[in-house]
Amino acid sequence: MSGSSPWLEEAKASIAEAHAAGRMPHAVLIQAAAGIGGDSLATWTAQLVLCTARRPDSLAARSRSGQPGGGGGPCGECVSCRRVAEGQHPDLTAVRLGEDSQQIRIEQIRELCAELALTSHQGGYKVAIIDPADVLNRFAANALLKTLEEPPPRTVLVLVAAQPSRLPATLTSRCQRIRVRRPTRGESLAWLEGTRGPGDWNDVLDLIGEAPVAAASLDPAAVGTLRAEALRTLGEIRAGAADPVQTAESWSRSELPLRLLCLENWLTECIRRGLGASAHAPELRATTHSPSADSVINTRALFRLLDEVRELKVALAAPINRSLALESLLRSMQA
Numbered sequence: 056m057s058g059s060s061p062w063l064e065e066a067k068a069s070i071a072e073a074h075a076a077g078r079m080p081h082a083v084l085i086q087a088a089a090g091i092g093g094d095s096l097a098t099w100t101a102q103l104v105l106c107t108a109r110r111p112d113s114l115a116a117r118s119r120s121g122q123p124g125g126g127g128g129p130c131g132e133c134v135s136c137r138r139v140a141e142g143q144h145p146d147l148t149a150v151r152l153g154e155d156s157q158q159i160r161i162e163q164i165r166e167l168c169a170e171l172a173l174t175s176h177q178g179g180y181k182v183a184i185i186d187p188a189d190v191l192n193r194f195a196a197n198a199l200l201k202t203l204e205e206p207p208p209r210t211v212l213v214l215v216a217a218q219p220s221r222l223p224a225t226l227t228s229r230c231q232r233i234r235v236r237r238p239t240r241g242e243s244l245a246w247l248e249g250t251r252g253p254g255d256w257n258d259v260l261d262l263i264g265e266a267p268v269a270a271a272s273l274d275p276a277a278v279g280t281l282r283a284e285a286l287r288t289l290g291e292i293r294a295g296a297a298d299p300v301q302t303a304e305s306w307s308r309s310e311l312p313l314r315l316l317c318l319e320n321w322l323t324e325c326i327r328r329g330l331g332a333s334a335h336a337p338e339l340r341a342t343t344h345s346p347s348a349d350s351v352i353n354t355r356a357l358f359r360l361l362d363e364v365r366e367l368k369v370a371l372a373a374p375i376n377r378s379l380a381l382e383s384l385l386r387s388m389q390a
């Protein structure tokens with residue numbers, strides 16, 4: 056992640072201040088919506104703690120002297136900082152979701168705790184990143200709680216979670232919570248243009264939401280094409296001119312999450328139009344791809360469909376028959 060991310064600055068400042076003052080908590084819980092850079096803030100925190108170029112003493116001195124930057128940050132250039140960025144630092148352990156797994160399991164946490172109990176290679180801190188932490192299963196969370204209750208000296212655990220409420224309060228209460236605010240549209244656009252260059256980023260963000268880091272992994276032109284094609288197909292399905300079975304099959308084969316977002320946005324737009332008409336809402340944002348007024352299905356059915364799309368999005372990674380679930384959803388859209 057490059058470029059300036061002003062929406063992370065407040066969080067960075069509070070972590071750096073605690074670190075500089077020698078009050079670095081044993082456990083930090085970074086609360087950040089998906090796709091806005093919670094992972095890069097976790098990496099930055101690991102760099103801060105493991106950086107060998109800026110010692111805490113000099114940071115504290117700088118902080119006391121009132122120089123800008125408060126607690127300062129990691130240099131980003133020393134061997135330690137570079138190894139952390141590459142995920143190769145011997146005193147940094149990262150726990151992530153395994154392939155095809157929806158949970159972080161107790162074995163992963165046991166391994167982590169055993170690793171944290173060892174002496175650090177560099178003679179300083181040991182750092183663990185658990186990302187995403189809100190998918191710790193119950194057993195894993197219990198195992199982690201033991202370590203949080205009696206943390207080995209000079210260890211820092213960094214948990215990243217979009218929905219910390221999914222974690223037991225016994226666990227979250229042991230962590231210092233750092234909330235990352237959502238970027239504004241202007242910040243997202245500036246960051247995307249700085250990181251990825253010019254493009255129709257506004258359209259990408261309209262589709263996926265205010266998640267610039269997630270947007271950066273997409274190609275705006277390809278997203279535009281996909282969106283236009285998905286909306287055309289949805290119109291055809293409504294008119295009985297496209298086959299839900301074929302559509303479900305082809306959608307399931309590629310870019311299903313993006314296509315479901317198109318469907319979700321399409322339904323939301325239908326609902327807004329329907330509600331707008333009845334409530335005389337003066338302003339409805341018209342887009343070139345808005346469903347036409349005559350395609351407005353009854354609002355209750357639309358809400359039901361919207362619920363189904365959202366359920367399908369959540370279930371996406373689970374081993375369900377995506378094509379079948381999508382097919383039944385598309386079928387119920389037919390006029």
Ligand SMILES: [Zn+2]
Pocket residue numbers: 105106107108109129130131132133134135136137
């Ligand atoms: Zn450094």
